[in-house]
Amino acid sequence: MEIRDLKIFLMVAEKKSISGASKFLYMTPQGISKVLKKLEEELQCQLYSRDPSGILLTESGERFRDYARREIEAYTELEKDILRIEQRQKKEVDLLSAYGILRLVTPDCITTFRDRHPDIQFHYREYPDLRVEELFAEREGNVAFSIGEFDEERYHVTPLESFPIKLLVNENHPLSRKETVTIEDMKDEPLYIESSQFYIYHLITEKCRQAGFEPKIVFQTSGFSLCHKMVSANKGISVAVDFIYEDMKKSGMKLVPFSDGIYEWKACMLTRKEEKENEAVRLFGEHIVQWLDKIQKGEIKR
Structure with missing residues (x-):
């Protein structure tokens, strides 16, 4: 009995159809039927029956x-545990980064780290910040950049930078x-904002609801660039932070601070x-902190 066979069985149980499962598994119905028959022979029982609604599981x-x-x-957890061991022994950094943070630390920061530590294997993936948190909680990656407040009983949390x-x-x-x-000034204003996969979306929508109204969201996006473009065209309003605004600045726009709470x-x-x-992760963390300190001191330009 193999893990692959178990996954095939579960997909059939979920779809209640061998042909339906075959589309997701990229297998022929005949191949799936062969796996199910093998499982039944191994367990010496009938695992499913058929009726007009599809395949139904028996009690067994x-x-x-x-x-x-x-x-x-359990097997998935084992795979992740072994991956962590291998990454530690092979000196690997596997970074999950929220969109925008590599813009904050600058691509040169990563390039410099790679040049200084050619023996360290470096990998990174970018996602919306809430997706980074989900993946990291599921034990993907061995270091993460994200936005918000985090459980310090579970994680070592190093603040990088904060912006209003x-x-x-x-x-x-x-x-x-x-x-x-x-926040009341946003009522009834056409709003362009990052999607619900981002912390900033939930912060703004919750502030609006606390003020007694639903924001008039006309479009959700996966990045700041479209928001800036639509505001530049005076199609609506958005929210942003200083360093991204300066980086993407177009003429004819203005950032206005909020005065009614913490944003x-x-x-x-x-x-x-x-x-x-993980020695590689420790060196990477030290490099990031030192790099941002140099940005603050003006020794490196963002």
């Missing part, structure tokens, strides 16, 4: 489904004439407390 099939789920979950989130408006918009704004884009670096120290 339901019990086997529970077993298959546990075995796959501000309202982004066209200079011809009436709100551009204000020195500060409140913060807080970038952090995470490692897991449960894992043995």
